[in-house]
Amino acid sequence: MKFITFAVGGTTRLGVLQGDAVVPVIGDIQAIIAGGPAALAEIEAQVAAGSAAAVPLADVDVLAPIERPLRNIFCVGKNYYDHAIEFHSSGFDASAGKDAQPEFPIIFTKASTTVAAPGSVIPGHLDPTASVDYEGELAVVIGKGGRGIAKAKAMEHVFGYTIVNDVTSRTLQNRHRQWFIGKNLDGFCPMGPTLVTADEVPDVGALQLVTAVNGEVRQNASVSQLIFDIPTIIETISATMTLEPGDIIATGTCAGVGIGFDPPRFLQAGDAVAVTIEPIGVLENSVG
Structure with a gap:
């Protein structure tokens, strides 16, 4: 998966990039990283279920994937x-x-x-x-x-x-x-x-x-x-x-x-x- 952190309408979201579109997902990137395979499987399930409509990449502001790392x-x-x-x-x-x-x-x-x-x-x-x-x-x-x-x-x-x-x-x-x-x-x-x-x-x-x-x-x-x-x-x-x-x-x-x-x-x-x-x-x- 390609995770992307983005802002749209003044709100920061996490998504999965698919081609030229971003599929928003529910989750925190730090928690997903720490959660291992189980957390990744949950995100994959969200994307497969189509629980959120894809947003054109051109319509969002791309942020750093980990905006504020927990450590240096x-x-x-x-x-x-x-x-x-x-x-x-x-x-x-x-x-x-x-x-x-x-x-x-x-x-x-x-x-x-x-x-x-x-x-x-x-x-x-x-x-x-x-x-x-x-x-x-x-x-x-x-x-x-x-x-x-x-x-x-x-x-x-x-x-x-x-x-x-x-x-x-x-x-x-x-x-x-x-x-x-x-x-x-x-x-x-x-x-x-x-x-x-x-x-x-x-x-x-x-x-x-x-x-x-x-x-x-x-x-x-x-x-x-x-x-x-x-x-x-x-x-x-x-x-x-x-x-x-x-x-x-x-x-x-x-x-x-x-x-x-x-x-x-x-x-x-x-x-x-x-x-x-x-x-x-x-x-x-x-x-x-």
């Missing part, structure tokens, strides 16, 4: 080979002097207040250094929680997938010698447009991540190019803390970000950024 979004840094080299060579890497490719996963977080809807305006004006950059990423949503999850069992804990744009102030990221400040400006994590359940993605490594700025393709890579794959990431995080239903893990970005160019190509007001991963859809936002 977990993120993985330097997790595509080419991007690790690109970032290391950019002059913005605060870990300069170390190897370009990390030996172990680099984990940081983005606050829930960074989450923004598809179609919303990325508030680039909040960055006092005017060094706003894009990072298209596949995000994993945890279903069954747990601690000490082994790689061999990790995918059993995945509820589904969405897209995030890990928008970043590069100068703040470098200035503070860590990544939290530069990545946590309000509205710096557009998410969506859908949350696709894991059964819709039989081979996550086959997914293709494409990011375009003003129609120009900047990023284009297969998820199979991750340095640390999804099972490794889940094992790493859960080794020291309990993952909970609804936790979101952004798996990292590929080469082609703004600082990979000489000179850097930072986002400007009026730019349009579109991140595409099918079957999740297209996450598109303008810059303000």
Whole structure:
């Protein structure tokens, strides 16, 4: 299923996307994630029964599929080979002097207040250094929680997938010698447009991540190019803390970000950024 959170007539609803229409359903996305197979079966029954009339997608305002995550979004840094080299060579890497490719996963977080809807305006004006950059990423949503999850069992804990744009102030990221400040400006994590359940993605490594700025393709890579794959990431995080239903893990970005160019190509007001991963859809936002 493709879950979609949307607003129509001033009311926020949950729905299932079918083609170009949204079938409204009764339920809370966090409760459905935590409810596991039984909760999904209930939603499937609602859709099959036709208990609510479908609404044209064009008639609704699409929101982030999880508007306010219960915890910070977990993120993985330097997790595509080419991007690790690109970032290391950019002059913005605060870990300069170390190897370009990390030996172990680099984990940081983005606050829930960074989450923004598809179609919303990325508030680039909040960055006092005017060094706003894009990072298209596949995000994993945890279903069954747990601690000490082994790689061999990790995918059993995945509820589904969405897209995030890990928008970043590069100068703040470098200035503070860590990544939290530069990545946590309000509205710096557009998410969506859908949350696709894991059964819709039989081979996550086959997914293709494409990011375009003003129609120009900047990023284009297969998820199979991750340095640390999804099972490794889940094992790493859960080794020291309990993952909970609804936790979101952004798996990292590929080469082609703004600082990979000489000179850097930072986002400007009026730019349009579109991140595409099918079957999740297209996450598109303008810059303000």
